[in-house]
Every structure is written in C-alpha cells, then in structure tokens.
Amino acid sequence: MTTGEVGILKSTLLPSFGLYSGLSVAAYVAAERTDRVEIKDWLWPSGQVLNAWWTAIGRPMYETGTSFNDAWRGLTWTEKLLLGGVTVWGSRLFARIVSRSLARGRDDPRYDAQKNEKGFWKSAFFKVFLPEAGFLSIISLPVTVPFSMGDTTLSLSTNTLNTIRALGVGLFSSGFALEVMADTQLELHRKERDDLCRHGVWSLVRHPNYLGDTLVHLSFLLLNFTYSFHPVVFLGPLANYVFLRFVGGDMQTEASQEKRYQAENSPKYEQLQNWRGENNSFWPAWKDLTNPWAFAVAGCGFIGVVVEEVVRSNCTLR
Structure with a gap:
C-alpha cells in the first residue's frame, strides 16, 4: 500500500464512490417514484456511517475472515473515537431528517423550484x-x-497528541451539541409560533445547524492527527464546508426561504431581511462570542473532553 495519490484512489476514494453511487441509484429510484427529492438527504448521514463501518470493520472481516470482536479490538482508541463519533452524529441526523420528512408528508420546499424545471x-x-x-x-x-x-x-510527542485529541473531542462535542440544540429549539419554536426562530443558538448565526455540522467534520480531521495522518484528509472538511455554504446548505435554504416568504408571508420575509442585518449566516461575529449560548456550546465541548478522558483512563487501567 502506497501513501501517494494512486494508493488513496485505490484504497479509499474509488471504494467510497462505488458505495455512494450505488446507494444514490437506489435513492434516485425511490425519489423519482415518490416525487420527493429529499430522499437523497436520507443518504447523506447514513451513507457516511455505513462507509466508515465497512472500511473499519466490514472490509477486514470480509478480506481476512476475522470476527467482529477481533476487528473491533484491533482498532486503536483514536479509530474507535472516529468510528463512534461519525456513528453518533450520522445516526442522530438520519433520525432527524427521516422523522421531519415523514411528519411533513411532502417534499422539502427547497426542491420545489428544481422539480418545476422541464425534464x-x-x-x-x-x-x-x-x-x-x-x-x-x-x-x-x-x-x-x-x-x-x-x-x-x-x-x-505524547503530550502533543493528547492535546490534539482533546481539541478534537471538544470540537466534536461542541459541534454535536450545537446541532442538537439548533434542531430542538427550532422544533419547539415551530410548535408555538409561526415566525422565524431567532432565539437560543439561533441568536448566534442564522444557520447554527450547519455550523455545528462543520465543527463535527473538523473534529474528525483533528483526530486524524493523533494516529494515522495523511494530508489528503484536509479535503474532507473543506469539501463539506463548500457543500454547506455554496451547494446544498445555507445559500440554497435562504434562497428558497426568500422566494417563499416574499410570495406567501410578508412579515416573515421582512424578518428574514432584518435578521440578515443582525446576524451572520454561518460564522459568528465577534460580538456573538459573548452570547450566553456561545458559552453553553463551549461548555458542552469541555464536558465532552472530561468524559472522554475518564472513559479512556478506565479502559487503559483495565
């Protein structure tokens, strides 16, 4: 196995693309038959979880005939953190997307304009x-x-590795908590009111869920530094950021919101325009760093670091 571009292509990118393209075919067929583009969103978190487990556990079991327990025990602590992190993040997001989709009973409004295009x-x-x-x-x-x-x-050095690991765990805990709080607060808000949710973590930025997702993927990059690192992994969080900012994230969401609110809900449209002048879309402004909710998110990161340290110490003692 080489560490050059050819090695990465054969060992990781091509198998990943093969898995995702196969799942995309199934998602496309289901989406076309139900006229719901949002089914592709079901694949986004679940596909990443499946790919990580197949690469870490499934492939060794298939290629060497090892048992699940042996394959799991063969992972380092950092690899278990990575696998556990993507599993927790992806499983929660998948459940959130599916439950919201089923409750809505129709396609996500963001995709209505696309479906109106001929052919x-x-x-x-x-x-x-x-x-x-x-x-x-x-x-x-x-x-x-x-x-x-x-x-x-x-x-x-060991101390440096431990520091980087702690930063990665803290970043994951903060990002994951931010996503959970954003989705929970938005859901509660919609049950009580019909205007835009601008309180809680939504007072930090206009899209705290996307910011949380970005922090989670940055944490995966940091954890790579502590064991098996290759520079190509920098492309992961970069591609995720590009997608969330310019392809299928906040830009697409706000374009859809602006069009719908302008046509159907003038007060909400005016709220959106005012909100744009008050809060950034993705990254908090300096003034937002003193927001109590910013401290709450950072506190969740600190708790995550403490919990990981305790669990790791207990596992080492055993």
Whole structure:
C-alpha cells in the first residue's frame, strides 16, 4: 500500500464512490417514484456511517475472515473515537431528517423550484444525486483513510497528541451539541409560533445547524492527527464546508426561504431581511462570542473532553 495519490484512489476514494453511487441509484429510484427529492438527504448521514463501518470493520472481516470482536479490538482508541463519533452524529441526523420528512408528508420546499424545471427527473441522477456521491466520497476521507492507510507523516510527542485529541473531542462535542440544540429549539419554536426562530443558538448565526455540522467534520480531521495522518484528509472538511455554504446548505435554504416568504408571508420575509442585518449566516461575529449560548456550546465541548478522558483512563487501567 502506497501513501501517494494512486494508493488513496485505490484504497479509499474509488471504494467510497462505488458505495455512494450505488446507494444514490437506489435513492434516485425511490425519489423519482415518490416525487420527493429529499430522499437523497436520507443518504447523506447514513451513507457516511455505513462507509466508515465497512472500511473499519466490514472490509477486514470480509478480506481476512476475522470476527467482529477481533476487528473491533484491533482498532486503536483514536479509530474507535472516529468510528463512534461519525456513528453518533450520522445516526442522530438520519433520525432527524427521516422523522421531519415523514411528519411533513411532502417534499422539502427547497426542491420545489428544481422539480418545476422541464425534464428534471430525466437528468436529476447526473445533476443532483451522482454529484453528491462525489462530494460524500471526499467528505468521508477523515473517517475512511485512517482505516485503509497504515502510515503517518507526523512524529509528535505524547503530550502533543493528547492535546490534539482533546481539541478534537471538544470540537466534536461542541459541534454535536450545537446541532442538537439548533434542531430542538427550532422544533419547539415551530410548535408555538409561526415566525422565524431567532432565539437560543439561533441568536448566534442564522444557520447554527450547519455550523455545528462543520465543527463535527473538523473534529474528525483533528483526530486524524493523533494516529494515522495523511494530508489528503484536509479535503474532507473543506469539501463539506463548500457543500454547506455554496451547494446544498445555507445559500440554497435562504434562497428558497426568500422566494417563499416574499410570495406567501410578508412579515416573515421582512424578518428574514432584518435578521440578515443582525446576524451572520454561518460564522459568528465577534460580538456573538459573548452570547450566553456561545458559552453553553463551549461548555458542552469541555464536558465532552472530561468524559472522554475518564472513559479512556478506565479502559487503559483495565
């Protein structure tokens, strides 16, 4: 196994793209038959979890005939953190997307304009579903490369590695907590009121759920530094950021909101315009760092670091 581009392509990118493109075919068929583009969103978190588990556990079991327990015990602590992190994040997000989809009973309004385009479903697989499979293949690099590439380009002291691990765990805990709080607060708000949710973590930025997702994927990058690191993993959080900012995240969401609110809900449209002048879309402004909710998110990160340290110490003692 080489660590160059050819090695990465054969060991990680091509298998990942093969998995995601196959799942995308199934998602496309289901989406076309139900006229619901949002089914592709079900694949986004679940596909990453499946890919990580296949690369870390499934492939060794298939290729060497080892048992599940032996494959799990063969993972380092950092690899278990990576696998556990992507599993917790992806499983929660998948449950959130599916439950919201079933409760709504129709397609996500963000995709209505796309479906109105002539011949949309004839080209949707190549214009929408397959490109997302490509993005996923790159985004997944931090949770697949460590399980398929056995070497590292770094030589760091134990104290440095422990510090980086703590930063990664703290960043994951903060990002995950931010996503959970954003979704929970938005759900509660919608049950009580019909205006925009601008309180809680939504007072930090206009899209705290996307910010939380970005922090989670950055944490996977940091955890790579502590064991099996290859520079190609930098592409993972970068691709995730590009997608969330400019392809299928806050830009797409606000474009849909602006169009719908302007046509159907003038007060909400005016709220959106005012909100844009008060809060950033994705990254908090300096003034927002003193917001009590920013301290709450940071506190969750600190708790995550403490819990991980306690669990790791107990496992080491055993």
